[in-house]
Amino acid sequence: MNYRHAFHAGNFADVVKHSVLALIVEHLKKKDKAFRVIDTHAGVGAYDLSSGPAQRTGEWRDGIRRVLDARFAPEVEALLKPWLDVVRGENPSGGIARYPGSPLLVRRMLRGQDRLTAIELHPQDANALKALFADDFQVRVIALDGWLALGAHVPPKEKRGLVLVDPPFEEEGEFDRMADGLDKAWARWPGGTYALWYPLKHRKTVEAMRRRLKAAGIPKILDIELSIRAPSAEPRLDGCGMVIVNPPFTLKRDCETLLAALAPLLAEDGKGAWSVTWIAEES
Numbered sequence: 293m294n295y296r297h298a299f300h301a302g303n304f305a306d307v308v309k310h311s312v313l314a315l316i317v318e319h320l321k322k323k324d325k326a327f328r329v330i331d332t333h334a335g336v337g338a339y340d341l342s343s344g345p346a347q348r349t350g351e352w353r354d355g356i357r358r359v360l361d362a363r364f365a366p367e368v369e370a371l372l373k374p375w376l377d378v379v380r381g382e383n384p385s386g387g388i389a390r391y392p393g394s395p396l397l398v399r400r401m402l403r404g405q406d407r408l409t410a411i412e413l414h415p416q417d418a419n420a421l422k423a424l425f426a427d428d429f430q431v432r433v434i435a436l437d438g439w440l441a442l443g444a445h446v447p448p449k450e451k452r453g454l455v456l457v458d459p460p461f462e463e464e465g466e467f468d469r470m471a472d473g474l475d476k477a478w479a480r481w482p483g484g485t486y487a488l489w490y491p492l493k494h495r496k497t498v499e500a501m502r503r504r505l506k507a508a509g510i511p512k513i514l515d516i517e518l519s520i521r522a523p524s525a526e527p528r529l530d531g532c533g534m535v536i537v538n539p540p541f542t543l544k545r546d547c548e549t550l551l552a553a554l555a556p557l558l559a560e561d562g563k564g565a566w567s568v569t570w571i572a573e574e575s
């Protein structure tokens with residue numbers, strides 16, 4: 293386990309992941325009934341962009357920094373608001389020094405009745421996460437293999453909610469593990485929403501995953517992608533995507549509006565590319 297998210301916190305991939313994640317959580321809040329978010333690869337929850345790894349790579353400057361400096365049309369502002377309210381809330385003096393990762397973002401959005409289960413395998417990161425949420429009865433932090441948790445922790449007792457799967461993709465076969473994990477979890481909890489992040493690095497592997505998901509017989513799978521450059525000759529993080537099972541009914545349209553604004557902002561050539569397509573529609 294070499295991957296350290298601190299080097300990448302707030303980069304373009306986090307912008308896509310966290311803005312879409314916030315839209316899904318916001319949608320869950322439209323009903324009073326409690327929900328649970330299960331974050332299977334949670335990281336440490338909060339990242340210091342002003343020093344250490346994030347400062348060394350500076351990836352956040354082409355991510356969250358660009359978003360905070362930009363001016364958007366009102367409809368895009370409205371879609372970014374749930375996420376940016378949390379980011380700004382973590383930086384009350386202005387600027388951006390502390391970046392909220394997925395578990396902290398979700399936690400800040402929960403109502404009193406909602407819950408978060410945050411799972412992280414790296415012992416140091418799991419401890420940091422436990423310290424961040426110490427004495428917080430709405431959050432359960434578990435030091436566990438997220439792939440095991442995906443089978444063991446669904447359905448949650450609330451029977452409403454979201455599973456975020458955001459692995460580091462540092463090992464061979466992680467696309468297959470993701471598709472296997474989704475198969476198993478969906479069989480146990482077909483009504484849950486699942487958001488699975490993936491890198492656009494090896495196009496053939498992504499195509500294979502899409503074919504596999506199409507054949508899986510799971511209805512309502514939305515696929516969103518954003519590229520910041522044309523495919524590189526050597527494997528490189530040229531973009532990222534998210535597969536969303538059981539998306540909120542407004543998410544396709546909202547993602548089209550959002551990505552149309554984010555792609556030119558985040559792309560190296562000022563244009564970028566994006567798509568929002570159904571892998572499987574309602575059966």
Ligand SMILES: C[S@@+](CC[C@H](N)C(=O)[O-])C[C@H]1O[C@@H](n2cnc3c(N)ncnc32)[C@H](O)[C@@H]1O
Pocket residue numbers: 293295297309332333334335336337392393394395411412413414417436437438439458459460
């Ligand atoms: C991409 S980062 C997560 C970022 C976080 N979801 C966010 O958006 O802020 C992936 C995390 O997964 C952890 N990890 C790696 N293998 C894991 C496993 N099998 N189970 C759970 N966590 C794992 C890594 O230590 C790392 O913190």
